[in-house]
Amino acid sequence: MKSALFMAAVCSAALYAGAAYAQGAAGDGVDNPGTFPLAAPAGKDSGARAHAPAGAVNQGTFNVKTWKFGHRTDPMPGAQLWNPAKIKMVSGGKLYSATLDPQRQTPDQYCAAANTETNDFIWTEMQHSSGTWHDAALMWDQCPHAHAVPGARIPNANEFDEQHAMDMGALVLVIPTVRSVAEAKEGVKWAYYPPMGSRSAGSGVFGQFWNAMAMPAGGYRNSINQNLVLIEMIETLDGLQDVDQIAKVPGVSGIFAASSDLGNFGGYRQGDPDYEREINMVHDAALKAGIKLCARARITPT
Numbered sequence: 287m288k289s290a291l292f293m294a295a296v297c298s299a300a301l302y303a304g305a306a307y308a309q310g311a312a313g314d315g316v317d318n319p320g321t322f323p324l325a326a327p328a329g330k331d332s333g334a335r336a337h338a339p340a341g342a343v344n345q346g347t348f349n350v351k352t353w354k355f356g357h358r359t360d361p362m363p364g365a366q367l368w369n370p371a372k373i374k375m376v377s378g379g380k381l382y383s384a385t386l387d388p389q390r391q392t393p394d395q396y397c398a399a400a401n402t403e404t405n406d407f408i409w410t411e412m413q414h415s416s417g418t419w420h421d422a423a424l425m426w427d428q429c430p431h432a433h434a435v436p437g438a439r440i441p442n443a444n445e446f447d448e449q450h451a452m453d454m455g456a457l458v459l460v461i462p463t464v465r466s467v468a469e470a471k472e473g474v475k476w477a478y479y480p481p482m483g484s485r486s487a488g489s490g491v492f493g494q495f496w497n498a499m500a501m502p503a504g505g506y507r508n509s510i511n512q513n514l515v516l517i518e519m520i521e522t523l524d525g526l527q528d529v530d531q532i533a534k535v536p537g538v539s540g541i542f543a544a545s546s547d548l549g550n551f552g553g554y555r556q557g558d559p560d561y562e563r564e565i566n567m568v569h570d571a572a573l574k575a576g577i578k579l580c581a582r583a584r585i586t587p588t
Contacts, residue, residue: 355481361512365503369457369513371407371435375539375578385409388425389417396425400432407437407458419450426455430495443473452477453490458515465524467531473518474537478511482537515539517580520568521547529568533575540578543568
């Protein structure tokens with residue numbers, strides 16, 4: 287029986303450490319070790335932690351805090367934005383969305399909402415939904431290039447959900463219940479590729495969706511950091527306490543004055559002076575930081 291080998295990894299007793307991608311391609315340093323003369327010699331400690339090769343940008347003992355990031359993933363000089371939602375946002379326009387639950391709505395219903403010109407992105411609800419990322423993928427795969435781009439509200443700032451949303455092609459990411467500057471930075475950390483964040487360079491359908499649009503900017507990997515819309519929701523009194531600093535965290539595109547949960551956590555309803563004060567604090571923080579203010583809105587299609 288023949289078996290297809292799509293990806294291979296090679297592990298050995300420290301015989302060779304020079305292959306960046308172990309896929310067995312000719313000249314990758316596995317079949318032809320001499321391809322990379324700076325690779326560690328077989329069976330010998332190279333001393334790489336203490337000593338850098340000649341010509342390396344980062345000299346001296348390895349230190350993650352002082353590492354100078356390379357230019358491999360820089361966007362193309364003069365590259366323009368390609369995410370329609372980000373383009374509209376930075377040009378001063380208002381972004382509108384429709385909320386869909388992947389457990390309750392079908393891919394056809396998703397596409398109907400995404401092709402409505404009123405909507406700029408689809409808020410795929412993954413916080414208060416029993417739907418899975420597989421359910422969301424079925425929706426997004428149906429019509430990735432509709433008028434409204436795919437977006438998601440995830441349960442909280444975390445690597446698992448942010449990685450899933452981004453690898454599946456999200457161009458708008460919403461982080462709920464951000465309670466502190468630390469949580470705000472965590473949301474940024476997993477949404478963006480290095481050096482801005484710590485998103486892993488794994489595979490996903492994002493390339494199939496966006497590489498053609500991103501090519502003038504150097505491709506998806508080189509330009510998504512500039513094109514992502516990241517919205518962080520202020521819903522708790524803790525979040526209000528830190529809202530001025532949260533709004534200033536680099537990478538946050540907008541903060542959301544979450545009307546339902548600000549009432550839930552504060553104990554007041556719309557129209558009450560204390561409630562209106564909460565909303566106004568979020569407004570003021572966005573204004574001072576120069577980012578977008580987001581809130582619920584009812585839209586009547588024309």
